[in-house]
Amino acid sequence: MAKKKLIIFPFNGNGLEALDCISFDSYDLVGFVDDNPLKKSEDYEIYTREILHTFKEFYVLAVPGSPTSFRKRKEIISSLGIASSRFITATHPNASIGRNVKIGTNCLIMAGVVLTSNARIGNHVCILPNSVIHHESVVGDYTLIGSNVAVAGGTIIGSNCYIGSGTNIINGISIGDASLIGLGSNILTNVPDDAKMVGNPARNLNAQVNKVVL
Known part of the structure; x- marks a missing residue:
């Protein structure tokens, strides 16, 4: 062939x-x-x-x-x-894809990535090396996930997000569309759309800017 x-x-x-x-x-x-x-x-x-x-x-x-x-x-x-x-989807042979995981079109899943049971990866998603997306989590279309990111179970990440390398995301929360999560952030609460989250625990810099303007 x-x-x-x-x-x-x-x-x-x-x-x-x-x-x-x-x-x-x-x-x-x-x-x-x-x-x-x-x-x-x-x-x-x-x-x-x-x-x-x-x-x-x-x-x-x-x-x-x-x-x-x-x-x-x-x-x-x-x-x-x-x-x-x-469009094709490319998955590194050393990635681990669990039971009932769904991966969309035009996705790039790099070495060492772990996707566990029932995770859902949308279309046009990139996941960099050694990141873990746990059970029943959802990653929205067009989102980029850096390396060494840990997404705990039941988390929903919106579309067009950027999750910086080394980020940890607690289970069962949601991250709004078009949000930027800075390197090494710890996300412990729901994140609104268009947020810019940094720190441990992470805070929304865009919300702080809006307060100053008001």
Whole structure:
């Protein structure tokens, strides 16, 4: 059976780490797509978006996003203008996927990630190495989870969130859409939409700013 041709977007850290997660028994890497014409690589071809529309049979893994751009992930991925059926999900062979776990399309699950019973991972989610998502937790679409994050059971993380590396999240709470959780934070209470949480226990810097303005 012929291998599927694969493009990774963009040429960034997540994209390079994705190379460790892709099964090259199933996929043949064509190269990367990036919007920055100045990016160069000695090891990989870097193309413009035109290749996605010239070769509609190519599959795609789209993994943009950073602490400064995560809220635009949906907009960026949607702007590729390709059918959802062309997206793949890549899971590192050393990730542990538990019973009845559901993982959406265009997800990247890196080495050492543990997803336990009945966890639900939405579409377009990236989970970096050694993070643990416990039983019956939900991670919303377009969310990025850093490395060494612990999400206790029954937690609901909204869409378009960024969960910084080293974060611990207590069980049974919710984190609102488009929230930023800073590195090493301990989340002990529900988090509203568009929050900026930092510290131990974490506090919402956006709420403090609003109080000053009022």
